[in-house]
Amino acid sequence: xxxxxxxxxxxxxxxxxxxxxxxxxxxxxxxxxxxxxxxxxxxxxxxxxxxxxxxxxxxxxxxxxxxxxxxxxxxxxxxxxxxxxxxxxxxxxxxxxxxxxxxxxxxxxxxxxxxxxxxxxxxxxxxxxxxxxxxxxxxxxxxxxxxxxxxxxxxxxxxxxxxxxxxxxxxxxxxxxxxxxxxxxxxxxxxxxxxxxxxxxxxxxxxxxxxxxxxxxxxxx
Numbered sequence: 001x002x003x004x005x006x007x008x009x010x011x012x013x014x015x016x017x018x019x020x021x022x023x024x025x026x027x028x029x030x031x032x033x034x035x036x037x038x039x040x041x042x043x044x045x046x047x048x049x050x051x052x053x054x055x056x057x058x059x060x061x062x063x064x065x066x067x068x069x070x071x072x073x074x075x076x077x078x079x080x081x082x083x084x085x086x087x088x089x090x091x092x093x094x095x096x097x098x099x100x101x102x103x104x105x106x107x108x109x110x111x112x113x114x115x116x117x118x119x120x121x122x123x124x125x126x127x128x129x130x131x132x133x134x135x136x137x138x139x140x141x142x143x144x145x146x147x148x149x150x151x152x153x154x155x156x157x158x159x160x161x162x163x164x165x166x167x168x169x170x171x172x173x174x175x176x177x178x179x180x181x182x183x184x185x186x187x188x189x190x191x192x193x194x195x196x197x198x199x200x201x202x203x204x205x206x207x208x209x210x211x212x213x214x215x216x217x218x219x220x221x
Contacts, residue, residue, distance in 0.1 A: 010111045010132050011180060013090050017045045018174055018181040019212045021188045026052035031061035037198040039067050041205025047093050049073035050080055056087050063088030078104040095136055097121050102128050113160055117141045122154050132158045132180055139164025144172055151178035171211050
């Protein structure tokens with residue numbers, strides 16, 4: 001993608017997968033095995049967070065695959081947007097709302113999902129031309145009741161709740177029409193990645209994929 005391209009719709013980028021695994025991985029040598037587990041589990045999408053020194057290398061390895069959509073998470077600065085773009089990120093996620101990050105993503109044609117937790121931040125995101133935001137940290141900020149309240153005030157906005165969401169709580173979020181997707185780490189828990197339990201990662205991805213597709217049928221009814 002080159003600078004000046006029109007940003008694609010987030011759900012187009014995610015290929016309809018409504019649960020995004022949030023990955024914290026520092027070892028690029030484990031990226032291929034992780035990618036294999038995501039794909040075999042039927043959840044070929046990931047947000048590789050910029051929380052570790054090796055994150056860009058992990059992102060680059062995952063993005064080189066043609067069977068996986070990978071974005072960059074925990075992007076805090078325009079320089080990190082450039083790093084994510086150069087590494088092949090298909091989208092950018094930020095924990096907060098930064099004009100600089102959003103505008104650089106828009107210049108590069110990268111879908112960007114900034115973090116918000118208040119009505120004022122949502123209004124700021126709308127002013128920047130965005131209609132999809134990350135509700136973060138979701139559980140700490142009131143969970144699904146907060147999403148419902150904000151969605152009532154902003155019916156044009158789609159939310160990607162992330163933070164504290166579990167396999168048990170995800171279906172209720174996904175069943176709400178204002179929720180585009182949720183982010184979670186239960187299927188890519190750091191202890192599983194560190195110990196190389198790829199079969200367990202694949203199994204959790206398969207279970208997650210089933211609940212994701214089940215709830216997508218009623219989310220926009």
